[in-house]
Amino acid sequence: DAKTTQPPSMDCAEGRAANLPCNHSTISGNEYVYWYRQIHSQGPQYIIHGLKNNETNEMASLIITEDRKSSTLILPHATLRDTAVYYCIVSESGSRLTFGEGTQLTVNP
């Protein structure tokens, strides 16, 4: 699976949009972009995934660039409960996920 690069930390004000970037320049055509988050030491929580089209669900939006080499996870109205480590993972089958260090998002009041 392709490697991803994320900033180690980001801050966001409560109520504002949180935009979390991810680079995956070696992504192959069959690989999906997955986003998970982990609050404290709880189990990783699935957020969203996509192949090439932008995706939106009740939690977030995923914007994938046309060349698929990078993506952005958008939390439209961040709350304090969105403070977590966010992982961007590239995988073809989604059957074996390789977690990196992720981005520690801190939502401030």
Added chain:
Amino acid sequence: EPEVTQTPSHQVTQMGQEVILRCVPISNHLYFYWYRQILGQKVEFLVSFYNNEISEKSEIFDDQFSVERPDGSNFTLKIRSTKLEDSAMYFCASSRVPSSGNTIYFGEGSWLTVV
């Protein structure tokens, strides 16, 4: 919303003892996984299980580890003779089918402390 459930939430065991961690995957899921996270480190894949056999395992999953689906609902991870370095949070996960765009859902974890 269906979820993966794990027991126990926390277990303390003496070095050399056997431990069994239990999981109930989401009911219509067919593909099961164990991951672990040592304190302060990344989440690491251990093993995947499909159709009553191991599908893939990592180099961490050595002979002291085993997995089993003893009945139609439970999925277990056994550590035969625990070592101090086995202290970690163990996450069970499940997914519907091992196909492209598959989504894996994780349980809340079992925290294992080996003393």
